[in-house]
Amino acid sequence: MAKTKNISSAPPTHFNITARILHWLMASMIITMIFVGLGMMTSLTWRPWLLDLHIPLGIAILLLVIIRFINRLSFAVPNMPAGMSSFQSKAAVILHWALYGMMLALPLTGWAQLSAAGFLVKLFPGMNLPSILPQSPFLFAWLHDAHKVMAWMLFLMVTGHLSAALLHAWVYRDGLFSSITWSRKTIDRSEQSPAGGAES
Amino acid sequence: MKKASLVAYLKTKRVLFKLVGIFLIASGLVLAFAWSAGLIGGRITTRTFLKDTPKTYLAGYRRAHGKGICFEGTFRASGKGVPFSIARVFAQQKVPVTGRFSLGSPDPYAPDNSTRTVSMALMLTADDGEQWRMKLNNEPYFATRDTEGFLEQVEAYKPVSNTGAPDPARVAAFLKKHPEAQKYVKWDATAPWTRSFAGAQYNVINSFILIDANGKKQVIRWSMRPHAEFTSWSVRQRKQASHDFLFEDLKKRLEKGPLYWDLVLTLAEPGDPVNDPSQVWPENRRQIVAGTLEVSHVFDQTKGGCRDINFDPTRVPKGITLSDDPVLAARAGIYSHSHSDRVREIGYGKATDAVGKHQKDNAGNK
Numbered sequence: 001m002a003k004t005k006n007i008s009s010a011p012p013t014h015f016n017i018t019a020r021i022l023h024w025l026m027a028s029m030i031i032t033m034i035f036v037g038l039g040m041m042t043s044l045t046w047r048p049w050l051l052d053l054h055i056p057l058g059i060a061i062l063l064l065v066i067i068r069f070i071n072r073l074s075f076a077v078p079n080m081p082a083g084m085s086s087f088q089s090k091a092a093v094i095l096h097w098a099l100y101g102m103m104l105a106l107p108l109t110g111w112a113q114l115s116a117a118g119f120l121v122k123l124f125p126g127m128n129l130p131s132i133l134p135q136s137p138f139l140f141a142w143l144h145d146a147h148k149v150m151a152w153m154l155f156l157m158v159t160g161h162l163s164a165a166l167l168h169a170w171v172y173r174d175g176l177f178s179s180i181t182w183s184r185k186t187i188d189r190s191e192q193s194p195a196g197g198a199e200s
Numbered sequence: 201m202k203k204a205s206l207v208a209y210l211k212t213k214r215v216l217f218k219l220v221g222i223f224l225i226a227s228g229l230v231l232a233f234a235w236s237a238g239l240i241g242g243r244i245t246t247r248t249f250l251k252d253t254p255k256t257y258l259a260g261y262r263r264a265h266g267k268g269i270c271f272e273g274t275f276r277a278s279g280k281g282v283p284f285s286i287a288r289v290f291a292q293q294k295v296p297v298t299g300r301f302s303l304g305s306p307d308p309y310a311p312d313n314s315t316r317t318v319s320m321a322l323m324l325t326a327d328d329g330e331q332w333r334m335k336l337n338n339e340p341y342f343a344t345r346d347t348e349g350f351l352e353q354v355e356a357y358k359p360v361s362n363t364g365a366p367d368p369a370r371v372a373a374f375l376k377k378h379p380e381a382q383k384y385v386k387w388d389a390t391a392p393w394t395r396s397f398a399g400a401q402y403n404v405i406n407s408f409i410l411i412d413a414n415g416k417k418q419v420i421r422w423s424m425r426p427h428a429e430f431t432s433w434s435v436r437q438r439k440q441a442s443h444d445f446l447f448e449d450l451k452k453r454l455e456k457g458p459l460y461w462d463l464v465l466t467l468a469e470p471g472d473p474v475n476d477p478s479q480v481w482p483e484n485r486r487q488i489v490a491g492t493l494e495v496s497h498v499f500d501q502t503k504g505g506c507r508d509i510n511f512d513p514t515r516v517p518k519g520i521t522l523s524d525d526p527v528l529a530a531r532a533g534i535y536s537h538s539h540s541d542r543v544r545e546i547g548y549g550k551a552t553d554a555v556g557k558h559q560k561d562n563a564g565n566k
């Protein structure tokens with residue numbers, strides 16, 4: 001387990017422990033969040049309860065993604081496996097940064113749309129977050145749609161991310177999946193990848 | 201080189217089996233998503249309740265109770281609610297109120313004698329920032345015990361094309377399945393229609409729970425009981441009434457001075473049907489006047505104000521919480537769709553009438 005702080009030395013075999021904990025914690029929170037959101041919009045029975053869960057969970061994700069982002073920029077990450085094509089590496093890099101973008105944008109648009117519609121942003125009974133936008137039908141319309149479209153996109157991205165990760169874990173078996181787990185198996189860097197250090 | 205060895209490797213490791221596994225996991229997730237979103241499976245969702253909204257619906261109007269007028273007023277707490285709930289509204293001297301009177305018809309241009317249902321919706325904002333939103337009707341109870349029953353009622357009472365009246369067989373089948381609705385049907389057929397918004401009593405219908413300083417819970421319902429006298433009219437008078445009689449009457453009364461309603465809390469006792477909005481509680485239940493609502497003036501909903509507010513009755517302040525009344529929970533999701541649909545229409549500039557912009561003006565601007 002390498003907690004490399006200096007980029008000069010060899011790339012680490014694993015993401016640092018903070019990244020790994022945040023990854024799996026946020027993965028479960030985000031999947032929960034997507035289904036809580038869908039339930040809120042459809043359920044005859046559970047909407048008030050789900051809404052009371054959706055807001056604090058969303059704010060928690062917002063705080064965690066900020067910590068995760070700082071951590072990501074502060075520490076070196078493992079290289080992509082040697083066998084990966086340059087297309088795959090680039091796609092992975094783009095998807096990873098897009099996931100960060102979504103994790104930030106979804107809580108913010110949620111908070112903003114509640115503000116634009118004049119709703120309280122209720123964390124707990126009696127504890128509300130301040131409004132971050134003035135009331136405006138135009139802003140509400142735009143943010144409400146953006147929140148929905150991005151939530152659906154995030155779901156597809158998460159599904160794609162999971163499928164790709166399982167492909168690496170079960171089919172390629174190149175150690176990429178292990179870099180975000182606690183497994184000893186490390187990335188196969190026996191051959192120098194043509195893409196070089198894929199994510200930098 | 202790498203590729204050739206990879207292919208050999210894939211063959212030995214039963215890759216197809218693994219790929220199918222990954223595909224099944226991903227499609228399982230997608231199916232779960234689609235079902236949760238109501239896209240597959242045909243389950244009843246809160247969207248189902250808006251499916252009858254006509255395609256030609258006037259953009260920017262509420263999907264139900266389209267015709268209405270905004271009001272502003274003040275709620276003055278009596279202090280008698282304080283022992284039962286920590287909500288600030290029960291203690292605060294003057295709480296500002298934004299609200300709306302409306303007619304039960306979905307049509308924003310319905311004549312005022314076309315329905316017996318009138319409503320009061322309001323939002324109280326206490327000085328601790330907490331909001332209390334409510335939506336009250338002049339009906340004394342809900343027709344059915346649950347939300348699905350409401351859909352069945354709508355279906356059963358749809359006019360048949362050859363007679364223009366509901367099919368008696370379907371109505372009978374509905375009443376057999378929902379015997380509790382007979383009470384409502386009888387009330388609807390016999391109770392006098394109100395001749396004024398001012399003299400009507402508005403009832404919350406659903407149950408809520410008050411929470412006191414020690415966390416003790418008390419199930420309640422409430423009503424806005426008018427200070428003005430209830431007035432009705434004969435069928436002949438009603439049929440001859442002018443198109444906007446009720447709204448004109450309200451404006452005229454308010455020119456003379458404010459109108460008042462007492463907020464009356466009715467306390468349930470153990471064993472009362474607290475999760476069934478179609479059942480009333482016994483007459484002798486204790487009642488408390490928690491305060492008085494003063495409605496000081498009204499203004500056109502096209503000017504904003506109440507227009508874009510979702511009077512979702514599940515948005516209650518700290519010190520009040522929701523009962524497990526199934527109709528109450530369902531209203532949250534249904535109101536949310538109606539609200540986001542119409543505010544989107546206004547936000548994207550599709551609404552004309554609803555924001556006081558006439559088609560003519562639009563054409564002139566082009």
